[in-house]
Amino acid sequence: MLNRTIAPPIIDPVAFDLQLPACKKYTLSNGVEVFAVDMGTEDTMMVNWVFYAGNWFEKKKAIAAATNFLLKNGTSKRTAFEINEHFEYYGSYLNRACHNETAEITLHSLSKHINELLPVVAEMVQDAVFPQEELTIYQQNAQQRLKVNMQKCEFVASRLIDAYLFGENHPYGKYMNLEDYTAVQREDIVSFYNNYYKQGRCVIFVAGKLPKDIIETLEKNFGHLPLKPRTSSAEIIQHPLQPAAQKKYEILNDANGVQSAIRIARPFPNRQHPDFQKVMVLNNVFGGFFGSRLMGNIREEKGYTYGIYSYLLNFTSESGWMVSTEAGRDVTPNTIKEVYFEMQQLRDEPIDDEELMMTRNSMIGSILGDLDGPFQVIGRWKSMILNNVDDNYFQRSVEIIKTITAKELQELANKYLQQEAFYELVVI
Known part of the structure; x- marks a missing residue:
């Protein structure tokens, strides 16, 4: 019988034998890799699509971020409201994020609803239409956020130090001004979307308590799309560092x-x-x-x-x-x-x-x-x-x-x- 009057021995974390749980790799018909971690006790899962569509690849400021944000704001079949309503109906959450080299779409949902949700994500990847009115709202909101943030010293410091380290024209160092958002045109977004999403390089990560047919489901919805594997010999862009001379x-x-x-x-x-x-x-x-x-x-x-x-x-x-x-x-x-x-x-x-x-x-x-x-x-x-x-x-x-x-x-x-x-x- 356990003697609760005696404290258990204290073991330093450094003594633990840490092991990273295994990750399985699959490849869809179009060469897109899928990395899967099947674990957990709850019937929830996450699917994360990573596209090589960050600001590293844009030729004009703010295009990568605008494209990524507006993916969810309308296709030829659904309005932005209908897309959001669809994901909310199934108790799921769809998010987008744009980084330097990559941009992402991330879906969290109950495992049992994945068949109803993946086709809509595929629709966004292949059939986003970027309505002008949605772009206008995005520009107004982005400019307003920037005006507010520019009053904060920590925001100004964070964007300037990157520019000093890497150069204002380097993807790691460039930052947005109000006029950059005004200059964003729908045609720029459509061109970027066609190159880096519809026919872009992609890798998929899935995790959670996965349905047994998850790879077949991903194949059905994404394996036939004109996407490229992340290792394809696609456009490689070099950005030379241009650090500031003053320290x-x-x-x-x-x-x-x-x-x-x-x-x-x-x-x-x-x-x-x-x-x-x-x-x-x-x-x-x-x-x-x-x-x-x-x-x-x-x-x-x-x-x-x-x-x-x-x-x-x-x-x-x-x-x-x-x-x-x-x-x-x-x-x-x-x-x-x-x-x-x-x-x-x-x-x-x-x-x-x-x-x-x-x-x-x-x-x-x-x-x-x-x-x-x-x-x-x-x-x-x-x-x-x-x-x-x-x-x-x-x-x-x-x-x-x-x-x-x-x-x-x-x-x-x-x-x-x-x-x-x-x-x-x-x-x-």
């Missing part, structure tokens, strides 16, 4: 503002670089979680900010290492000074065993949360697949977290955490 900027956005947005960032290689996974550990020590050095110094000890974090940018071709916070206008110089102080400490002194173990446990615990359910698991697989890393990437990451030494982290700090490599932006 320090201060922007006055609100003369009466009492708080500033601070961004300190440097370019960094993508996930395929051998240092990327190791630097993820160093980043966690530096500013990656609530127990990090930046948080302990600048928030807990100095009280300059409510929160400060560092992270590696989630881009595919290139990346960046970013420190992000908002602080009182009067303590902004001291906040920046302390960020560089923590960089120096990591360069000069090795991390002690206790701090390194806390970092390991935090990262392993975070991964455990990321594996809690089929949608999170397929998210891990999706990240690896779209970033073109091999199937062992996850296991290597876990192994690095568990075994990287304080000496290795100090060497990485000396290699990458050098003040002169960072761009510095303050928006007040």
Whole structure:
């Protein structure tokens, strides 16, 4: 009989044997890959269509995002209202999102309703008509959101720092102005849609408690469409980096503002670089979680900010290492000074065993949360697949977290955490 007066042993997360649940791969008749994770106890599922239709491929600003958003706003058979009503009738949720390289359509629904929902998604992919009145509403709403956001220092800082790192004309660095939305024409959207959706490169991810015939159902609805596999020799576009020559900027956005947005960032290689996974550990020590050095110094000890974090940018071709916070206008110089102080400490002194173990446990615990359910698991697989890393990437990451030494982290700090490599932006 269990003795409840005795506490169970405490086991550090770092001792857990983490395994990424398997993902099966199928290929439709047109070459489009389907990656499936069949797990879970609830009769729910997700289907995620990823098109290589991000702003990387647009020749005119705002076209990729506008096209993606308006996919749901009318076909030759249904109005925007009828499309939304159809998905709501079956208790499902259909969302769109546009990123740098890719754009997505994501469907969450009960597994039993998937046969009624997939044909409508296929209709959107092949028969969207982009009514002019829907485009006009989209432009008005986008401009209004931009006007509101431009009053926020953190919004201005986030878009400008990317432009400094990558260049204003690079997909990672360009940002929208009011006139960019005005310049969007329906003809531009239709052309982009024809090239990058109707006949575009696509990959499908499915997860949840999957119907036994899910692959046959996807084949029926999407296997005959003129879509291309993600690995096809389609149009490859190169965008040269054009980083700013100047490294320090201060922007006055609100003369009466009492708080500033601070961004300190440097370019960094993508996930395929051998240092990327190791630097993820160093980043966690530096500013990656609530127990990090930046948080302990600048928030807990100095009280300059409510929160400060560092992270590696989630881009595919290139990346960046970013420190992000908002602080009182009067303590902004001291906040920046302390960020560089923590960089120096990591360069000069090795991390002690206790701090390194806390970092390991935090990262392993975070991964455990990321594996809690089929949608999170397929998210891990999706990240690896779209970033073109091999199937062992996850296991290597876990192994690095568990075994990287304080000496290795100090060497990485000396290699990458050098003040002169960072761009510095303050928006007040």
